[in-house]
Amino acid sequence: MPATSRERPARQALLVLALVLGGVALVVVSLLLLLGGGLLHTPVEIPFRTTFQVLLHQLSGGLLFPNPCAGSPASPSRCGTDVFIVWQIYLPEILLALLVGAGLGLSGGALQGIFRNPLADPYLLGISSGGTLGAAAVYVYHVAPGNVDVLLPLCAFAGSAATGLAILAIASGRSVSMETLLLSGVAIAYLLSGVLSLVLLQSPLGSEQVSFWLLGGFGLASWQIDAIVFGGVLVLGAPLALFGRELNLLQLGPDVARSAGLDAHRLRLVVLLLASLVTALGVAFAGIIGFVGLVSPHIVRRLLGTDYRLVVPCSAAVGAIFLLAADDAANLAFPATVLPVGIFTAFAGVPFFLLLLFRQRRTDLMGGG
Numbered sequence: 103m104p105a106t107s108r109e110r111p112a113r114q115a116l117l118v119l120a121l122v123l124g125g126v127a128l129v130v131v132s133l134l135l136l137l138g139g140g141l142l143h144t145p146v147e148i149p150f151r152t153t154f155q156v157l158l159h160q161l162s163g164g165l166l167f168p169n170p171c172a173g174s175p176a177s178p179s180r181c182g183t184d185v186f187i188v189w190q191i192y193l194p195e196i197l198l199a200l201l202v203g204a205g206l207g208l209s210g211g212a213l214q215g216i217f218r219n220p221l222a223d224p225y226l227l228g229i230s231s232g233g234t235l236g237a238a239a240v241y242v243y244h245v246a247p248g249n250v251d252v253l254l255p256l257c258a259f260a261g262s263a264a265t266g267l268a269i270l271a272i273a274s275g276r277s278v279s280m281e282t283l284l285l286s287g288v289a290i291a292y293l294l295s296g297v298l299s300l301v302l303l304q305s306p307l308g309s310e311q312v313s314f315w316l317l318g319g320f321g322l323a324s325w326q327i328d329a330i331v332f333g334g335v336l337v338l339g340a341p342l343a344l345f346g347r348e349l350n351l352l353q354l355g356p357d358v359a360r361s362a363g364l365d366a367h368r369l370r371l372v373v374l375l376l377a378s379l380v381t382a383l384g385v386a387f388a389g390i391i392g393f394v395g396l397v398s399p400h401i402v403r404r405l406l407g408t409d410y411r412l413v414v415p416c417s418a419a420v421g422a423i424f425l426l427a428a429d430d431a432a433n434l435a436f437p438a439t440v441l442p443v444g445i446f447t448a449f450a451g452v453p454f455f456l457l458l459l460f461r462q463r464r465t466d467l468m469g470g471g
Contacts, residue, residue: 204339215352269283319444
């Protein structure tokens with residue numbers, strides 16, 4: 103029996119609460135499994151109890167558990183190592199995974215809304231290819247090798263943002279259709295991939311480094327990086343989450359949206375700009391991670407319906423959970439090896455997406471389409 107109009111908001115509120123609690127639980131599980139189990143990329147094993155004591159010690163400024171290793175046989179030097187691993191290595195990595203996943207989920211939900219196309223994705227428009235080209239320039243041409251950690255995200259962000267601005271310039275023409283814009287993004291992506299291949303041919307070592315970076319990871323994570331990404335996602339992503347009403351109107355068609363007073367052209371430009379910059383931020387600090395922005399909005403629509411006032415912000419929560427779970431899977435499956443997280447988002451995303459396409463095709467056939 104379908105839910106009544108009175109039951110639906112309560113169900114949606116419960117599902118949103120479940121998403122939030124699921125994200126919190128996943129963070130706790132990540133710390134327990136990867137630190138408490140000694141499965142981080144280090145031979146040091148940190149007990150569960152010590153992990154939580156270190157967190158409470160750091161969060162309280164030392165008021166709680168003045169000795170974070172109380173109850174364990176760890177020496178003072180070993181205790182310092184445990185605190186460093188928990189607080190300076192893995193917790194920033196967890197937070198960066200959550201922030202990048204949230205940004206990609208936001209971008210995916212907003213882009214699928216303005217394109218009115220379930221296949222729209224932050225990477226489909228070539229934004230990631232631009233970031234890859236910027237990162238390749240750092241590796242291949244050895245630009246300031248002593249400052250790679252600084253220049254890599256800057257060049258990757260510049261490349262992604264420049265690609266987004268190019269697509270925005272194409273979109274500025276009022277006669278450009280959504281299909282034309284989408285295909286233009288695909289064409290730009292292929293062009294940049296060709297340029298990237300030419301660049302990588304000049305340096306085999308650079309090619310290896312870029313290939314690893316292409317599949318994403320959180321090796322740049324630190325509290326400073328997390329603060330930058332958090333600020334960027336908050337400033338750029340929050341407006342995307344507030345466009346839910348406008349995106350709902352857009353789903354009814356341009357004529358209906360126009361009659362309701364919506365400037366669809368302006369909305370398209372603003373959403374494209376914000377989504378491009380949020381995606382560029384993720385590419386800059388985590389590399390190329392696929393399927394997060396593509397799959398997350400579909401999961402939200404299956405759970406909460408098609409109201410974009412819920413789809414866009416909740417896609418951020420699902421994206422964060424999805425990416426952190428993929429990072430956990432990478433660490434747990436191969437604890438002695440640092441693997442790009444994009445491999446595991448693809449392992450999870452491809453079967454899900456194929457199933458989604460199969461169900462959609464079956465629905466169309468049954469409906470006579």
